[in-house]
Amino acid sequence: MELIYTLRVLIKSILFVILWSKCEGRESEFNYVTCGSLVKLLNTRHNVRLHSHDVKYGSGSGQQSVTGVESADDANSYWRIRGKPDGTCQRGVPIQCGQAVRITHMTTGRNLHTHHFSSPLSNNQEVSAFGENGEGDDLDVWRVQCDGSIWEREEAVRFKHVGTDAFLSVTGEQYGNPIQGQKEVHGMGIANQNNYWKAMEGVFILPSQEPLRHNHEEL
Amino acid sequence: MAVKGMNLCSVCCLALYFVTAVLAGRDFYKILGVSKSASVRDIKKAYRKLALQLHPDRNQDDPTAADKFADLGSAYEVLSDEEKRKQYDAYGEDGLKEGHHGSHNDIFSSFFGDFGFMFGGNRQGQQDRNIPRGNDIVLDLEVTLEEVYSGNFVEVVRNKPVAKEAPGKRKCNCRQEMRTTQLGPGRFQMSQEVVCDECPNIKLVNEERTLEVEIEQGVRDEMEYPFIGEGEPHIDGEPGDLRFRIKVMKHPVFERRGDDLYTNVTISLVEALVGFEMDITHLDGHKVHIVRDKITKPGARVWKKGEGLPNFDNNNIRGSLIVSFDVEFPETQLNDNQKEGVRAILKQASVQKVYNGLQGY
Numbered sequence: 287m288e289l290i291y292t293l294r295v296l297i298k299s300i301l302f303v304i305l306w307s308k309c310e311g312r313e314s315e316f317n318y319v320t321c322g323s324l325v326k327l328l329n330t331r332h333n334v335r336l337h338s339h340d341v342k343y344g345s346g347s348g349q350q351s352v353t354g355v356e357s358a359d360d361a362n363s364y365w366r367i368r369g370k371p372d373g374t375c376q377r378g379v380p381i382q383c384g385q386a387v388r389i390t391h392m393t394t395g396r397n398l399h400t401h402h403f404s405s406p407l408s409n410n411q412e413v414s415a416f417g418e419n420g421e422g423d424d425l426d427v428w429r430v431q432c433d434g435s436i437w438e439r440e441e442a443v444r445f446k447h448v449g450t451d452a453f454l455s456v457t458g459e460q461y462g463n464p465i466q467g468q469k470e471v472h473g474m475g476i477a478n479q480n481n482y483w484k485a486m487e488g489v490f491i492l493p494s495q496e497p498l499r500h501n502h503e504e505l
Numbered sequence: 506m507a508v509k510g511m512n513l514c515s516v517c518c519l520a521l522y523f524v525t526a527v528l529a530g531r532d533f534y535k536i537l538g539v540s541k542s543a544s545v546r547d548i549k550k551a552y553r554k555l556a557l558q559l560h561p562d563r564n565q566d567d568p569t570a571a572d573k574f575a576d577l578g579s580a581y582e583v584l585s586d587e588e589k590r591k592q593y594d595a596y597g598e599d600g601l602k603e604g605h606h607g608s609h610n611d612i613f614s615s616f617f618g619d620f621g622f623m624f625g626g627n628r629q630g631q632q633d634r635n636i637p638r639g640n641d642i643v644l645d646l647e648v649t650l651e652e653v654y655s656g657n658f659v660e661v662v663r664n665k666p667v668a669k670e671a672p673g674k675r676k677c678n679c680r681q682e683m684r685t686t687q688l689g690p691g692r693f694q695m696s697q698e699v700v701c702d703e704c705p706n707i708k709l710v711n712e713e714r715t716l717e718v719e720i721e722q723g724v725r726d727e728m729e730y731p732f733i734g735e736g737e738p739h740i741d742g743e744p745g746d747l748r749f750r751i752k753v754m755k756h757p758v759f760e761r762r763g764d765d766l767y768t769n770v771t772i773s774l775v776e777a778l779v780g781f782e783m784d785i786t787h788l789d790g791h792k793v794h795i796v797r798d799k800i801t802k803p804g805a806r807v808w809k810k811g812e813g814l815p816n817f818d819n820n821n822i823r824g825s826l827i828v829s830f831d832v833e834f835p836e837t838q839l840n841d842n843q844k845e846g847v848r849a850i851l852k853q854a855s856v857q858k859v860y861n862g863l864q865g866y
Contacts, residue, residue: 290515298600316662324644358666358709361640361737361745377647378659392643420645487711489644489747490662495546497655497789 316492318380319367319437324392325488326363329354329456330442331479334469335363335486336398336454338391338415341465346403349414350396353468354456364392364488368420370427378493383432386448388420395419397426398454400447400473407459411452411473425449439490442482447473453481530598533580541594545585549658552581553616553719560613578609616717618732618746637742642735646749648720650756654788654814656722663716663747666709668738676701677741707740718749723764723817726753759788764824765813769831777801777832785828787812793826803832 319325327336334354339362343351355363368388369375381387389398396415399422403412416422430437431444445454452473457480459470474481534541537551555577557563564570583589583601592600646659679701686694718730729748736745753761760767772781780798787793793812806829813824839847860866 297596322647324642358711359639359737359740361642364642366645487664487666489642489716490664491646492660492662494652494657494659497649497651497657 316490317439318490319439319485320378320380320491320493321367321369321375321387322377323488323490324364324366325485325490326358327365327483328486329471329480330482330484332456332458332469334456335360336365336471336483337363337468338394338396339465340394343406343412343414345406346412347401347414349399349416350394351465352398352413352415352471353461353465354471355468358487362391362393365398366390366392366420371421378491381430381437383430383435383437383443385437386427386429388422388426389428389445390420391415397422398428398445399423399426400450400452400454401425402450405470405472407461407470408457408472410455410457411450413454413471413473428454437485439485442484444477444481445483451475453477454483455481531576531580533584533593533598536576536580537584539584543584546656546658548581548584549717550656550719552577552585552612553717556613556616575609578612581612582609611714615715616719618716618735637739639737639739639743639745641745642737642747643729644747644749645752646718646720647752647754648724649754650759650761651788652720653724653753653761654722657720659718659720659749661716661718662713663732663735664711664713665735665744666738667712668707668740669710671706671708673706674703675706677704678702704741709738716747720751721817722820723815724751724753725817726751728817761814764816764822766824766826767829768826769829771831771833772801774832774834777803777830785826787826795828801830801832803830805830 328334329336332354334356335358336352337355337360338350338352341351342348357363366389367381368390370386370388375381375385375387390396391398394415395418397417397420398413399416400411400413404410405412417426425447427448428445429448431446432438432441434441437443446452447454450473452475454471455474455478456469456471457474461468461470534543537543537548537555539547539551543551556574559570559574559577561570561574567573583593583598589601648657679699681697682700684696684698686696688694716732716735718732728751730751732747732749734744735747738744758768768785770783770785776797778800780796780801782794782796784792784794793809795807795809797807806827809826809828811823812826816822816824
């Protein structure tokens with residue numbers, strides 16, 4: 287009687303200890319930026335988020351402008367990380383360092399784009415948002431440059447344009463009206479502190495399991 | 506004698522213990538309506554469906570609604586976690602009581618969003634009071650045809666700015682007002698002034714949580730799954746919503762039209778003439794068997810009922826799989842003997858009908 291009682295208590299205590307040690311809050315431990323995720327990109331040197339809106343450049347190409355903004359709660363700062371048009375990017379798979387991606391603006395559906403036009407304030411290379419519904423052209427592709435093997439959320443990365451080899455940068459020039467206070471985003475050939483970007487707020491898609499497979503005929 | 510009595514007593518005690526253990530613990534599998542061997546996906550699917558049905562807001566007449574809903578939450582919490590499920594399967598609910606933690610609200614909101622699912626689609630009080638709302642976020646979620654066929658769950662991590670109280674005050678509700686100042690007897694001046702109220706100070710802090718989106722079987726392109734309150738915050742009001750918009754991707758083998766699936770098969774000329782037997786591997790791996798013993802003409806179609814996609818509104822209804830055949834002719838040219846042989850076997854008279862094929866003649 288005594289023996290069984292103590293045995294039960296022992297089992298229950300062991301169970302309790304095991305469960306308690308594994309008990310954590312439901313925090314996420316997912317640290318990578320994956321294909322299909324929606325992110326806000328923060329320039330770490332100037333503390334502004336990559337942003338676009340339905341305002342066109344008054345010079346250069348006249349395409350939709352891309353700027354850096356200070357506010358953290360603007361839905362126009364969300365960009366979707368997608369693969370190249372050949373469909374090699376599977377939903378939820380972490381982006382590799384060196385991988386070529388397209389960066390699509392959430393609200394206007396245009397891709398981050400650069401070309402041989404001058405930027406309005408600093409005369410560097412103009413960066414615009416181009417295309418319709420996520421489809422633009424070959425100059426929409428950027429390579430993610432980072433130190434490790436995978437783009438980690440905690441890590442600041444560089445974006446090097448495939449085609450012109452320019453780095454996505456901010457050097458601090460500010461616009462006046464109608465986009466008062468927003469900073470110029472442009473392409474520059476030199477890699478320095480101005481071209482580091484970090485993934486901040488967003489919706490990060492985790493890799494999914496494969497849907498169920500049956501190996502026999504359904505009844 | 507004392508030993509024998511002790512053995513009988515201990516057996517009785519054990520039996521009593523197991524009986525009470527079984528009776529005292531809840532049957533989580535029954536609460537969720539799934540079998541003991543259900544996969545995590547089945548459990549998530551069952552929870553999501555039942556949570557919508559059993560939510561107390563939806564069952565205001567039922568006094569046991571809150572308890573049923575709480576049971577559902579506990580059942581999901583245990584069965585969706587591998588470790589807890591093992592403990593539960595071995596020792597029943599009693600084996601878990603000490604480790605029980607986490608609120609049901611967390612689980613519910615990871616499927617439906619921060620404010621819970623507002624039934625009827627519109628948010629309570631939205632139309633009466635004019636509360637400013639933050640922006641909505643729309644995420645295009647690409648899904649494969651395999652996922653449309655079998656269903657799937659996608660986990661995402663939402664990192665969002667949340668308004669938190671901060672010390673001090675801030676200016677809010679700023680507006681322009683006309684002020685009248687008296688310059689002298691009978692002389693007034695009107696001027697515009699910016700007037701603000703004082704509100705508690707707010708700062709934005711980034712918070713992170715996991716959300717679960719279900720790709721329901723038969724889901725159609727452009728359908729949306731909203732998560733209330735998971736959008737962008739608004740300093741003076743409520744946060745907007747996060748909406749997942751389904752985008753069904755093209756498939757290399759199957760084409761979708763409604764609930765039907767279309768596919769093409771190329772067969773050899775010999776197979777077209779003498780017949781053949783083949784298997785088509787479907788989206789979930791099962792095989793669709795096709796047997797032909799008559800001649801199969803190019804463009805011929807075989808209809809396989811029930812082999813299409815499940816209907817979104819009723820998963821038990823399925824569309825059809827329509828297989829269209831085209832014929833590949835042999836590459837090698839025939840010599841004279843073979844040509845005679847072919848004429849002899851086929852015994853088909855010469856047909857040389859000339860007509861306008863592009864206008865339906």
